[in-house]
Amino acid sequence: GDSVTQMEGPVTLSEEAFLTINCTYTATGYPSLFWYVQYPGEGLQLLLKATKADDKGSNKGFEATYRKETTSFHLEKGSVQVSDSAVYFCALRAGGQNFVFGPGTRLSVLP
Amino acid sequence: ETGVTQSPTHLIKTRGQQVTLRCSSQSGHNTVSWYQQALGQGPQFIFQYYREEENGRGNFPPRFSGLQFPNYSSELNVNALELDDSALYLCASSLDWAASTEAFFGQGTRLTVV
Numbered sequence: 001g002d003s004v005t006q007m008e009g010p011v012t013l014s015e016e017a018f019l020t021i022n023c024t025y026t027a028t029g030y031p032s033l034f035w036y037v038q039y040p041g042e043g044l045q046l047l048l049k050a051t052k053a054d055d056k057g058s059n060k061g062f063e064a065t066y067r068k069e070t071t072s073f074h075l076e077k078g079s080v081q082v083s084d085s086a087v088y089f090c091a092l093r094a095g096g097q098n099f100v101f102g103p104g105t106r107l108s109v110l111p
Numbered sequence: 112e113t114g115v116t117q118s119p120t121h122l123i124k125t126r127g128q129q130v131t132l133r134c135s136s137q138s139g140h141n142t143v144s145w146y147q148q149a150l151g152q153g154p155q156f157i158f159q160y161y162r163e164e165e166n167g168r169g170n171f172p173p174r175f176s177g178l179q180f181p182n183y184s185s186e187l188n189v190n191a192l193e194l195d196d197s198a199l200y201l202c203a204s205s206l207d208w209a210a211s212t213e214a215f216f217g218q219g220t221r222l223t224v225v
């Protein structure tokens with residue numbers, strides 16, 4: 001079945017550092033790819049998405065590019081802030097199907 | 112436009128009891144799905160409803176059941192609760208179930224089974 005793999009956390013960075021969270025996927029169809037973020041005690045919020053190969057999703061300084069050849073969708077941000085501390089989930093959705101989530105990567109940003 | 116709301120936010124049940132969780136979908140959304148998120152893990156798909164019909168189910172036993180109402184709100188029912196059912200239950204609504212359509216999540220219901 002479809003699956004998503006993310007880099008192990010937690011990730012701890014200093015404020016203004018560069019962030020990369022790796023995500024790779026396995027899918028039989030041609031899925032859309034998503035990053036969701038979960039702040040403590042809350043549900044999931046959509047951060048960005050990409051629906052076809054070479055698409056770049058971006059939002060709030062975060063970006064990720066749909067790479068079909070490497071089946072990857074790595075999340076990047078050039079300069080993280082303390083307020084970015086959260087758990088980040090990579091997910092895929094194939095047509096007519098549910099979301100399949102990775103295990104999540106906890107990010108802590110220190111001032 | 113209101114978002115996805117879930118109730119209650121927290122509850123504690125005893126093993127063997129039954130529980131009903133509720134979800135109001137975002138205005139205009141006809142697709143609702145439920146996910147179980149155990150502590151420190153990613154959400155796992157329970158089932159999905161589209162226009163009051165279940166149109167997808169994950170690897171959960173039949174004691175997990177649901178409903179979707181004409182206004183597209185939804186319920187998740189769990190019978191014969193087990194300790195391992197303790198988790199955050201997330202409801203998500205979307206405009207449809209196309210691959211490109213994002214889902215909007217509620218804040219979740221934290222269920223503790225003792």
